[in-house]
Amino acid sequence: MAQDLQASAASKDSAATSSAKPVVAPGQDPDARADRTLAQMTHEEKVSLLHGSMLLLVAPAQRPQGVQNGAGYIAGVPRLGVPMQVQTDASLGVSNMGQRAGDVATALPSGLMLASTWNPDVLEAGGRMIGSEARAKGFNVMLAGGVNLVRDPRAGRNFEYLGEDPLLAGTLVGHQIRGIQSARIISTIKHFALNDQETGRNVLSVNMGESAMRESDLLAFQIGLEVGDPGSVMCSYNRINGVYACENKFLLTDVLRRDWGFKGYVMSDWGAVHSVGALTAGLDQQSGEQIDTKRWFSVELKKSLADGTIPESAVYLAARRILRSIYAHGLADTPLSMNGAIDYAAHAKVARDAAAEGIVLLKNEGALLPLAQTAKRIAVIGSRADLGVTAGGGSSSVTPVGGWKLQVKAAKGPAAMFSRKGYGGTTLVSALQAAFPGAEVVFDDGTDPARAAGVAKSADLVLVVAEKWATEAEDNADISLPDGQDAMIEAVASANPRTIVALEIGNPVLMPWAAKVPAILSIWFPGQDGASALADVLVGKVNPSGHLPMTFPASLSQLPHAIVPGSDAPLADKATRAVYGLNSDTKPFEMSYPEGSDVGYRWYDAKQAKPLYPFGYGLSYTTFRYDTLKVSGGRALSATFTVTNTGDREGAAVPQVYVRAPGKAKRLIGWAKPKLRAGESRTITVTADPRVIGNFDATAQRWVVPAGTYVVELGSSATDVSATAKVKLQRATRKP
Numbered sequence: 001m002a003q004d005l006q007a008s009a010a011s012k013d014s015a016a017t018s019s020a021k022p023v024v025a026p027g028q029d030p031d032a033r034a035d036r037t038l039a040q041m042t043h044e045e046k047v048s049l050l051h052g053s054m055l056l057l058v059a060p061a062q063r064p065q066g067v068q069n070g071a072g073y074i075a076g077v078p079r080l081g082v083p084m085q086v087q088t089d090a091s092l093g094v095s096n097m098g099q100r101a102g103d104v105a106t107a108l109p110s111g112l113m114l115a116s117t118w119n120p121d122v123l124e125a126g127g128r129m130i131g132s133e134a135r136a137k138g139f140n141v142m143l144a145g146g147v148n149l150v151r152d153p154r155a156g157r158n159f160e161y162l163g164e165d166p167l168l169a170g171t172l173v174g175h176q177i178r179g180i181q182s183a184r185i186i187s188t189i190k191h192f193a194l195n196d197q198e199t200g201r202n203v204l205s206v207n208m209g210e211s212a213m214r215e216s217d218l219l220a221f222q223i224g225l226e227v228g229d230p231g232s233v234m235c236s237y238n239r240i241n242g243v244y245a246c247e248n249k250f251l252l253t254d255v256l257r258r259d260w261g262f263k264g265y266v267m268s269d270w271g272a273v274h275s276v277g278a279l280t281a282g283l284d285q286q287s288g289e290q291i292d293t294k295r296w297f298s299v300e301l302k303k304s305l306a307d308g309t310i311p312e313s314a315v316y317l318a319a320r321r322i323l324r325s326i327y328a329h330g331l332a333d334t335p336l337s338m339n340g341a342i343d344y345a346a347h348a349k350v351a352r353d354a355a356a357e358g359i360v361l362l363k364n365e366g367a368l369l370p371l372a373q374t375a376k377r378i379a380v381i382g383s384r385a386d387l388g389v390t391a392g393g394g395s396s397s398v399t400p401v402g403g404w405k406l407q408v409k410a411a412k413g414p415a416a417m418f419s420r421k422g423y424g425g426t427t428l429v430s431a432l433q434a435a436f437p438g439a440e441v442v443f444d445d446g447t448d449p450a451r452a453a454g455v456a457k458s459a460d461l462v463l464v465v466a467e468k469w470a471t472e473a474e475d476n477a478d479i480s481l482p483d484g485q486d487a488m489i490e491a492v493a494s495a496n497p498r499t500i501v502a503l504e505i506g507n508p509v510l511m512p513w514a515a516k517v518p519a520i521l522s523i524w525f526p527g528q529d530g531a532s533a534l535a536d537v538l539v540g541k542v543n544p545s546g547h548l549p550m551t552f553p554a555s556l557s558q559l560p561h562a563i564v565p566g567s568d569a570p571l572a573d574k575a576t577r578a579v580y581g582l583n584s585d586t587k588p589f590e591m592s593y594p595e596g597s598d599v600g601y602r603w604y605d606a607k608q609a610k611p612l613y614p615f616g617y618g619l620s621y622t623t624f625r626y627d628t629l630k631v632s633g634g635r636a637l638s639a640t641f642t643v644t645n646t647g648d649r650e651g652a653a654v655p656q657v658y659v660r661a662p663g664k665a666k667r668l669i670g671w672a673k674p675k676l677r678a679g680e681s682r683t684i685t686v687t688a689d690p691r692v693i694g695n696f697d698a699t700a701q702r703w704v705v706p707a708g709t710y711v712v713e714l715g716s717s718a719t720d721v722s723a724t725a726k727v728k729l730q731r732a733t734r735k736p
């Protein structure tokens with residue numbers, strides 16, 4: 001076993017970190033501070049910044065003292081005041097996959113639910129909250145900012161991400177990162193790039209032209225970097241056009257540094273490094289080095305420096321980028337401490353408010369909702385609504401305050417090694433009991449449709465909770481509700497017409513029973529107090545304002561791929577794993593996305609396909625009018641319009657503006673979320689980013705907005721259009 005350079009440095013480290021003073025005064029320019037520190041560092045100290053370990057995999061005798069156990073750690077340089085980097089997952093809270101027995105954290109709703117708010121302030125508030133909990137628990141790097149575009153509604157990690165549109169996802173993730181880094185910790189933005197499915201994630205190659213990449217997945221990262229200024233980018237497992245993301249010079253040097261001017265550092269995903277040459281391609285830090293096939297940035301690097309295949313300057317550059325982020329985000333000036341105070345009550349409200357704003361009301365026939373609180377007997381049927389709500393599995397999994405009431409093995413492939421389905425937080429049964437104090441609330445798990453129908457028949461009101469779980473490292477084969485839930489809903493709805501369906505889902509689902517139920521809501525994975533948020537919406541304490549951040553297909557046949565690419569690939573064998581790493585589930589395969597940059601609603605628009613529910617869709621308990629659309633063109637496109645609350649109660653609208661460039665599918669150029677009292681109007685202006693309405697010319701390496709007539713659509717979703725206008729634009733170009 002190669003000597004772990006980490007532990008020895010780390011063991012000295014933990015003793016001295018708190019007392020050592022940064023070499024250069026806080027607040028000074030991070031570049032200057034980095035240079036000053038580097039000038040005093042030894043070669044070994046520089047190299048020690050370039051590779052990280054997973055504490056769980058370090059021999060107990062070698063484990064550094066005083067380091068919080070999470071996703072990983074990187075030694076610091078105590079004599080120079082350089083702190084250890086102690087890493088935790090992820091975007092939905094301080095995750096705990098068994099690293100800290102008994103530790104809990106505030107569990108935010110899923111990424112898709114946060115994105116359903118279309119409210120950057122919610123993402124920022126959630127980021128501030130989870131960043132402060134990470135800091136209080138002894139972490140100073142948060143592996144958050146997941147912003148892979150949701151291309152396939154079967155992909156296992158969509159629940160972590162922020163939808164199908166690069167402008168929406170990039171804007172929201174930027175605010176999440178801003179919130180997290182306000183706790184003086186580094187946030188990542190991840191997984192760079194095109195890691196948009198789980199099947200074969202360690203071995204597949206996504207083959208895509210540069211223009212399509214730049215106009216979709218890369219644009220989400222570019223906007224996220226501009227808005228959030230993350231200290232680190234995490235490169236992904238997969239290959240892009242045959243070259244691993246973590247050794248992809250085009251991605252990590254040409255795009256990220258040359259074009260976008262990123263000054264932070266690139267860390268790998270865990271088990272995503274395949275060569276020491278990655279260092280000169282733009283990777284700066286090997287994460288969790290024990291699960292790679294080699295210790296590329298320690299043992300192998302030493303050999304490559306010695307034989308001259310890697311220049312010392314590459315070590316300097318990587319160490320400098322890491323130090324710069326350490327200084328820029330306050331890590332050197334904020335001592336690590338594992339006993340910070342956490343106001344869990346206040347944090348629970350952040351999670352509950354986010355859930356309340358992220359609930360999407362999909363159907364409300366006959367204005368069944370909001371409910372009068374008169375029901376005397378309420379049936380809650382399905383999922384484990386008696387034990388809690390579920391959340392997505394994998395590295396983003398947060399053990400909620402109160403702990404898991406139940407954890408089951410639900411993952412099959414490689415995910416089964418580390419992913420569990422848990423139920424925790426406020427239960428829907430208790431939330432409804434609290435909302436209907438005089439009522440009798442009965443629960444049935446819905447596993448026997450006839451029994452469930454019997455329970456429903458005798459109730460005044462029925463809430464069915466339909467669940468479709470999702471996890472990292474595994475995609476779903478379809479988008480149907482599993483375990484006979486469709487039949488159960490049909491039976492229950494036939495027994496009682498006052499049946500509401502709440503979808504506890506990590507991805508869109510088909511709803512063959514939709515015509516039979518008067519009310520449907522998507523509650524996604526609603527976070528530790530999402531049940532209370534749903535109760536607030538059901539009784540009208542909260543007027544729902546969630547809008548879909550991804551399209552709900554009417555059938556699988558509408559998708560660009562009939563099956564998830566690689567789901568029919570040969571399974572990995574020993575030889576595959578020896579080359580591609582332990583996580584490999586299939587043999588290598590190539591794949592491409594026929595939709596290119598026309599992800600999600602753009603694909604449906606290009607194909608003139610009608611989804612079950614469109615991107616941007618969501619109902620309210622009030623009504624809104626969108627009108628007086630005026631557009632201006634020339635060198636830039638802007639649209640001004642009025643939103644009026646035409647109903648009888650306050651509510652928040654999400655007016656959206658889409659633009660169809662000549663010969664292209666429509667693209668979201670902007671939105672707003674005005675909260676309006678009954679009768680109140682607001683005038684709003686949005687301006688198109690040329691990278692959203694333009695094309696990326698890979699030959700000229702420029703964004704180009706062609707001259708021509710553009711169609712502007714104002715509406716409440718990608719297909720519900722209230723007003724349109726045409727406008728002429730001059731040709732315009734912009735650097736990458």
Ligand code: GLC
Pocket residue numbers: 071089090143190269270395
């Ligand atoms: C995982 C994930 C990544 C996570 C990392 C550390 O495999 O892909 O999102 O941050 O490992 O847990």
